[in-house]
Each structure stands twice: as structure tokens, then as C-alpha cells.
Amino acid sequence: MTWRQDKTLWGLTIGLAALLLLNFVVPDWFRSILTLSLARGSVALGLLVLWRCGLISFGHALYFGVGAYTVGLMSRYLGITDAFLTIACGVVTAGLLAYGLGFLLRQYRGIFFALLNMAFSMILYGVLAKLEELGSTDGISLETTTYLWYAPLGAENKTALFVFAVILTWGVAVLVHLYLRSTLGNMTTAVRENEIRLGYLGYSGERAVHAKFVVSGLLGGFGGAIAALTIGHVDPDSMVYWPVSGDFVFIAILSGTGNVTAPFIGALIYELIRTYAFDKFPEIWQLIMGGTLLAIIMFLPNGLWSLVDRWRGRKAAVATLRTGKEEA
Amino acid sequence: MSAVLEVHDLEKSFGAVVAAHDINVVVEEGETIGVIGANGAGKTTFVNLVTGHLPPGGGTVEFMGRDILGLSVRAIARMGLCRSFQVPQVFLSETAFDNLMMAYGVAEEDGAGLLTPLVEEERATRVEAHLARYQISEYRDVIGSALPQGIRKLLDIAMATVRKPKLLMLDEPTSGISAEEKFAIMDILMQALREERTTVLFIEHDMEIVERYVDRVLAFYQGEIICDAPTAQAMRDQGVREYVLGRRHEAGAEARAAASGRSSSGEETLAVSDLDVSIGATQILRGVDLNVPSGSMCGLIGRNGAGKTTFMRAVMGALSIQRGAVRLGDVDLAATPAHRRAHLGIGFMPEDRRLVPELTAEENILLPVWATGAENTRARLQWIYGLMPEVEEFRHRGATSLSGGQQKFVAFARALMCGTRLLLLDEPGEGIAPIFAQRMVEILDDLKKEGASVLVAESNDVHIARLLDRTFVIERGSIVDDA
Numbered sequence: 001m002t003w004r005q006d007k008t009l010w011g012l013t014i015g016l017a018a019l020l021l022l023n024f025v026v027p028d029w030f031r032s033i034l035t036l037s038l039a040r041g042s043v044a045l046g047l048l049v050l051w052r053c054g055l056i057s058f059g060h061a062l063y064f065g066v067g068a069y070t071v072g073l074m075s076r077y078l079g080i081t082d083a084f085l086t087i088a089c090g091v092v093t094a095g096l097l098a099y100g101l102g103f104l105l106r107q108y109r110g111i112f113f114a115l116l117n118m119a120f121s122m123i124l125y126g127v128l129a130k131l132e133e134l135g136s137t138d139g140i141s142l143e144t145t146t147y148l149w150y151a152p153l154g155a156e157n158k159t160a161l162f163v164f165a166v167i168l169t170w171g172v173a174v175l176v177h178l179y180l181r182s183t184l185g186n187m188t189t190a191v192r193e194n195e196i197r198l199g200y201l202g203y204s205g206e207r208a209v210h211a212k213f214v215v216s217g218l219l220g221g222f223g224g225a226i227a228a229l230t231i232g233h234v235d236p237d238s239m240v241y242w243p244v245s246g247d248f249v250f251i252a253i254l255s256g257t258g259n260v261t262a263p264f265i266g267a268l269i270y271e272l273i274r275t276y277a278f279d280k281f282p283e284i285w286q287l288i289m290g291g292t293l294l295a296i297i298m299f300l301p302n303g304l305w306s307l308v309d310r311w312r313g314r315k316a317a318v319a320t321l322r323t324g325k326e327e328a
Numbered sequence: 329m330s331a332v333l334e335v336h337d338l339e340k341s342f343g344a345v346v347a348a349h350d351i352n353v354v355v356e357e358g359e360t361i362g363v364i365g366a367n368g369a370g371k372t373t374f375v376n377l378v379t380g381h382l383p384p385g386g387g388t389v390e391f392m393g394r395d396i397l398g399l400s401v402r403a404i405a406r407m408g409l410c411r412s413f414q415v416p417q418v419f420l421s422e423t424a425f426d427n428l429m430m431a432y433g434v435a436e437e438d439g440a441g442l443l444t445p446l447v448e449e450e451r452a453t454r455v456e457a458h459l460a461r462y463q464i465s466e467y468r469d470v471i472g473s474a475l476p477q478g479i480r481k482l483l484d485i486a487m488a489t490v491r492k493p494k495l496l497m498l499d500e501p502t503s504g505i506s507a508e509e510k511f512a513i514m515d516i517l518m519q520a521l522r523e524e525r526t527t528v529l530f531i532e533h534d535m536e537i538v539e540r541y542v543d544r545v546l547a548f549y550q551g552e553i554i555c556d557a558p559t560a561q562a563m564r565d566q567g568v569r570e571y572v573l574g575r576r577h578e579a580g581a582e583a584r585a586a587a588s589g590r591s592s593s594g595e596e597t598l599a600v601s602d603l604d605v606s607i608g609a610t611q612i613l614r615g616v617d618l619n620v621p622s623g624s625m626c627g628l629i630g631r632n633g634a635g636k637t638t639f640m641r642a643v644m645g646a647l648s649i650q651r652g653a654v655r656l657g658d659v660d661l662a663a664t665p666a667h668r669r670a671h672l673g674i675g676f677m678p679e680d681r682r683l684v685p686e687l688t689a690e691e692n693i694l695l696p697v698w699a700t701g702a703e704n705t706r707a708r709l710q711w712i713y714g715l716m717p718e719v720e721e722f723r724h725r726g727a728t729s730l731s732g733g734q735q736k737f738v739a740f741a742r743a744l745m746c747g748t749r750l751l752l753l754d755e756p757g758e759g760i761a762p763i764f765a766q767r768m769v770e771i772l773d774d775l776k777k778e779g780a781s782v783l784v785a786e787s788n789d790v791h792i793a794r795l796l797d798r799t800f801v802i803e804r805g806s807i808v809d810d811a
Binding site for chain 1: 379381400402405410411417426430431433435443487488491
């Protein structure tokens with residue numbers, strides 16, 4: 001498939017353009033919801049990479065948290081506020097951590113894999129909450145973000161961050177999309193269904209899982225770094241605690257695994273539902289979230305993206321019907 | 329010609345079972361070799377050892393002049409030693425095309441190109457050509473789980489040949505394929521492999537296939553190679569006739585015995601010597617010696633926890649044995665996988681009945697036949713109903729609606745269904761009403777008159793003492809009295 005024929009690449013690019021235009025019309029609060037959606041969507045994209053080969057992690061807040069805290073600590077101890085440098089460091093740190101833990105985790109599948117991830121994330125939570133040097137439960141507040149030599153203030157900074165995050169996320173999504181088309185990226189059913197056969201074809205299932213795990217760790221770190229810059233503050237309870245990992249799984253279920261754009265759409269819908277539920281029905285907002293999850297599992301078990309597949313399927317069916325008529 | 333594979337002094341054992349002993353094989357380039365032998369003779373183990381799936385206990389394996397002992401499956405596959413599987417291992421939820429595409433992707437890139445696409449036009453052309461060579465193009469877009477067995481088998485082999493292996497090992501390429509299809513499929517296969525100039529070694533039970541396609545035969549028996557010769561010569565070999573081809577004859581005799589309900593003649597039906605069995609770290613059986621002579625009814629008497637159930641489960645293969653010998657007639661049970669043991673004509677009635685709740689009484693009784701595929705099912709079932717008319721009355725009731733005693737009878741009948749040579753009854757009289765217990769004794773009496781070989785475990789022998797030819801008293805895992 002050439003670049004021009006790839007609908008997903010077109011979709012991502014149109015999304016990029018649309019978001020950049022939206023920047024001029026949306027209010028500040030909505031812009032921050034959009035930026036957070038990109039951050040959480042990136043983590044959910046990391047889960048998608050694992051999910052396609054039958055693995056789920058209940059602890060991806062670990063990489064999200066490592067990405068966020070790398071940005072926070074660089075700001076506090078080194079005085080580095082440059083977005084390019086801090087995000088790059090956040091991504092690399094999370095990736096290195098995933099690479100290291102991957103040697104252990106790649107030996108596990110199913111619920112063991114899921115819960116081991118959660119265990120590691122709770123270790124980080126414990127360390128962050130206890131150590132005064134790392135901000136304890138209060139967390140760390142970030143200095144104002146700079147972009148190379150450009151150092152905007154106030155509302156201008158928010159706008160700058162949004163544009164910056166949109167462009168970076170576009171790049172990340174394109175890379176992940178290309179990765180998923182590659183041989184290693186396609187090694188999903190192979191890992192899920194038959195690692196013995198994969199071994200006899202000449203590739204190790206464990207190595208494939210390890211590679212996917214590192215990719216998903218990098219994405220987790222990226223999401224965390226963006227979230228830290230957006231919120232301007234990092235703390236263990238809203239970034240590393242286990243319900244945060246649950247949120248990512250929620251988004252992944254809501255989105256479905258059909259396409260790299262799905263997690264971003266899912267994350268936006270998730271943010272909107274949560275914001276409104278929390279605002280309008282503060283007593284029962286958790287009930288609304290739970291109800292939404294239940295409804296998705298019952299009526300759209302393959303997530304929101306299955307709607308797109310269904311629509312395409314109908315279009316294809318109509319097309320065959322037409323050509324059939326013409327032939328007749 | 330040069331040697332592709334050289335194996336010397338290969339050894340492997342699983343606990344007490346020797347799966348490979350003193351295996352020496354040299355495979356020359358361009359040969360087609362057939363591996364034959366009864367079930368459990370060590371054929372698949374040989375393939376598993378050579379391809380790196382199992383670590384050998386000793387010996388050397390050289391492939392293309394390089395020592396490959398201890399290398400991983402994938403490293404060996406990359407060197408050009410590939411295999412297919414007895415049960416086809418394809419990716420069931422992907423199409424035939426995608427299955428092969430993945431095989432090509434792995435073979436051509438080693439998964440290194442992170443951002444170069446798997447599916448590209450040139451590779452797709454190669455995949456199409458490969459499908460055509462194996463004549464499965466029409467199944468291109470059918471997912472693995474929907475493929476007919478023979479096609480799935482061909483796809484499995486096609487995937488194994490993507491790397492253009494120097495040596496290909498096929499595990500029973502025609503098993504599960506109907507007799508009408510087998511030659512057609514083998515013709516396709518052998519032609520494709522000849523085009524690819526592959527040296528082939530395949531495991532096969534079907535002697536027609538072996539005689540037609542194979543240059544040289546390796547015959548396995550109990551983990552050893554008993555014959556390595558050109559096909560025609562091997563077929564005349566005394567050992568091969570006795571230990572490999574003879575099996576067919578014996579199976580026929582078993583089927584005839586099944587129809588009459590009598591055991592085949594032989595001195596000892598069950599012969600156990602020096603048996604040790606542990607569950608976890610606890611040793612349960614210690615040096616048990618026990619023989620059930622053919623046509624006799626023996627008792628295994630001991631209180632709860634003495635090791636009666638453990639003994640029976642060990643004989644059936646539900647527990648692995650640490651030491652000792654277990655033989656049924658001339659078959660080494662220790663070397664026979666658990667699921668093959670019922671085929672040999674052993675019926676086991678577990679103490680706790682273990683019926684399938686969703687099935688009726690009769691379906692439960694017929695269950696072992698579905699697995700063993702025994703012949704003359706109807707006649708055997710009628711014979712059982714003759715022994716136990718009460719079971720015939722409730723044969724259509726669901727298992728859960730039966731009383732405990734009735735379930736016991738169903739479990740008994742189920743054991744009789746496949747227990748043509750030996751019956752192992754674990755506490756048939758336990759936990760049932762006296763009237764049922766009395767009936768159980770009458771049925772055992774009838775069985776004894778029929779000449780069945782039976783071993784009954786009970787905690788005391790008051791009811792059945794008069795029936796028993798021989799009594800083994802078991803205490804704390806050892807036989808203390810034998811009378």
C-alpha cells in the first residue's frame with residue numbers, strides 16, 4: 001500500500017488540520033480537555049498495541065507516571081522547562097523502564113501479565129507517595145513551559161502547548177500506524193494463538209511481546225509527559241494510583257482496537273462524559289461511568305471503532321449490490 | 329551426497345520412561361525417510377529433540393556439519409531445519425493467505441524492519457505462488473479454523489517450507505485425512521517438496537504411504553531404533569513385523585474380544601512390580617507388587633488413605649509413577665500416554681463416579697466409545713444392559729436426576745464399555761444403599777462367570793470375599809498380605 005492510498009494516514013492528517021483550526025474557536029477549558037485526551041489517548045494506543053496480541057496491562061499508569069514525573073523532576077531540580085527536551089526524556093525513561101521490566105513480563109500471559117504490571121505500578125506509587133524529595137502526596141508543581149527560545153506566558157502558553165501536542169501526537173500516531181503494518185507489528189494473532197508455530201517459523205513469541213511492551217511503554221511515557229505539561233502539576237494519586245490504569249483500560253475498551261485513531265476519539269469521549277457527569281451529577285458520576293462501560297461491553301463489544309467497520313461493511317455491501325445489478 | 333543431519337547416541341527419558349535411547353541416524357541430502365513405530369515408540373520425541381523443542385538427555389546432533397544441540401527452536405528453524413505438526417498448527421483466526429504472509433514476513437525480515445510494511449505486492453506474489461504450489465489457492469481467503477482437515481494440514485506444511493528448509497520433518501502428514509484423500513494430498517505434497525529440493529523425514533502410521541513414497545525406513549520401538557533399512561527390506565524385517573506391523577493384528581484381536589466381552593488370553597492381565605508413586609512431596613505407594621491373572625477377580629483391600637485410589641489412578645495414568653513397572657499383557661503401560669490406555673481395554677470406575685452432568689445415563693456409558701472408537705458398540709451395550717437391566721430402565725434420564733447409587737451403576741457400566749481386558753473398580757459398594765450393594769455383588773458374580781479380569785478396591789471384603797480369587801491387603805502404600 002502506498003502512502004497516498006492509506007486511509008488512516010489521511011484520517012490522521014485531516015484530524016491534525018481540524019484540531020489546529022479548532023484552536024482558534026474553542027474556549028480554554030475545552031482546549032485543555034482536548035490536550036488531555038491526546039495524552040490519555042496515547043497511553044490507550046499503547047494498550048492497543050498489546051491488546052491486539054491478547055495482552056492487557058492493569059498498570060500502565062506506571063509509564064504514564066514515569067513520563068510525567070520525569071518532566072516534573074527536571075523542572076524542579078534542573079530548572080529545565082523546554083518542552084522538546086523534557087518530553088524526550090520522559091519518553092526515553094519510560095521506554096527504558098519498559099525494556100528492563102519486559103525481560104520479566106514477557107514470560108507471562110493473561111491475568112498474570114495484567115496483574116504484574118499493576119504490582120509494578122503500585123511500587124512506584126508507594127515510592128512517590130513516601131519520598132519527600134519526590135514531592136510526596138502533594139506532588140510537584142512545574143515551572144512555565146518553554147519551547148526552545150520561545151517562552152510564552154498565560155493563555156498564549158496554553159495555546160502553544162496545544163499546537164505543540166497536536167503536532168507531536170500526529171507524528172507518534174503515524175509512527176505507530178507504520179509499525180502496526182510491519183511484520184513485527186502484524187505479529188498479533190501469531191502471538192495470541194500459537195507461539196509454538198511462531199517459534200518454528202523462526203521468531204520468538206517472547207521477543208515479539210517484549211518489543212510490543214517497549215512500544216507501549218514509550219507511548220505511556222509520551223502521554224504522561226504531555227499530561228504533566230497540560231496540568232502543570234504532577235502527583236501520585238491522579239497519575240500513578242491504580243484507578244488511573246483502570247481509566248486507560250476503560251478508554252481502550254471504549255475505543256476498540258480497529259485503528260490507531262480510535263484511542264484518541266475514545267479518550268475525548270471519555271473526558272467529555274467524565275467532565276459532564278462530574279459537573280452535573282456529582283453524587284452519581286461514578287454510576288454514569290460504570291453504566292457507560294457496561295453499555296459499551298453489551299452493545300459494542302469491539303468498541304466505538306466497530307461502528308466505522310460496520311459502516312464500511314454496509315458501504316461495501318451496497319457497492320457489490322450495485323455492481324451486481326449492473327452486471328445483471 | 330553429503331550428510332544433512334547426523335545424530336549420535338541421543339538419549340531422553342521422562343521420569344522412568346525412556347523415550348529415546350541410543351539413537352544413531354545419518355540423513356543424506358535428497359533422501360525421503362519414513363519413521364514408523366507404534367504409539368509411544370518415541371517418534372515425535374525424536375523430532376522434538378532434533379528441532380530443539382525438547383532438551384536431550386545426552387548425545388550429539390549435527391545439522392549441515394554444525395552442532396545444534398541446545399540451540400533454540402527458532403535458531404534451528406533459521407538454519408533450515410523445519411517441521412510440521414501432527415495436529416496442524418496454523419493461526420486459526422487468519423486466512424490461509426495471511427498465515428503464509430506471516431511466515432514469509434518472519435522468514436524474509438527476521439522481524440527487523442520496524443516500519444516497513446508486512447504486506448507488499450512482491451511478497452504477495454510469492455505467497456500466491458506458494459499457495460498454488462500446494463494447490464490450496466482456492467482456500468486463499470478461508471480462515472484457518474474453517475479449512476478442511478486435509479487443507480489445513482497442507483497449509484501447515486506449506487508454512488514450514490517457507491524458509492526453503494534443507495531438511496523438513498513432517499509429523500504424520502496423513503493422520504486425520506480420509507483414506508480417499510490421502511494419496512492425492514501426498515502427491516501434491518511430495519511434488520511440491522521435490523520442486524523445492526527438500527530432504528524429507530516423515531512420521532507415518534500408514535504403511536501404504538510409507539511403501540509408496542519413502543526410500544528408507546527408521547522403525548522405532550520403545551525409544552530405540554530397531555531397524556534402519558531401505559523400505560522393502562525394512563518391511564520384511566523380523567523386528568518390524570513383530571513390533572510395528574504386528575500391532576494391526578493385535579488391534580483386530582482386541583476388537584473381537586470386545587464383541588464377546590472376554591479378555592484375550594495371557595497369563596497376567598495386569599502386572600505391577602515395585603511401584604512408587606508420590607503426590608507432590610508425599611510418597612503414597614511404596615514398592616507395590618500386584619498381579620491380576622487373566623480371568624480372575626482380585627481384591628485390593630485397605631482402609632481409607634491406604635493407597636487404593638492412588639494405585640488405580642497410577643495404572644490409568646492420571647498420576648505419574650516415580651519407579652516400577654506397570655504392564656497390561658505385553659504392553660508397557662508406563663510408556664503409554666494416559667489417553668491411549670483406555671484404548672487398550674482397561675475400564676476404570678472412579679470412586680466418585682464422575683459422570684458428565686449434561687448427558688443422559690446412556691450417553692455417559694457410550695462416552696468412552698466416542699474416544700476409543702471401539703467397534704460393536706451396540707452388542708456391547710446390550711450385553712451390559714443384560715448384566716444390569718436396571719440401568720436400561722433409566723438410560724434416557726439425565727445424569728443429575730439419578731440417585732447416587734444409580735450414578736454408581738452408570739459409572740460401572742461406563743467402565744464395562746471399554747474395559748474389555750481389565751476392570752478397575754474403585755469402591756463399587758461405597759456410599760450406596762444396602763440393596764444396591766447387594767445388586768453390585770450379584771453383578772460382580774455374573775462378571776466373574778463371564779471370565780472378566782477384575783480388580784476391586786474396597787475398605788473391607790465382607791461382601792465380596794467369596795467372589796475373590798486373590799486378595800491384596802494394602803496398608804500405608806504397601807501390600808502387606810497376598811492370599
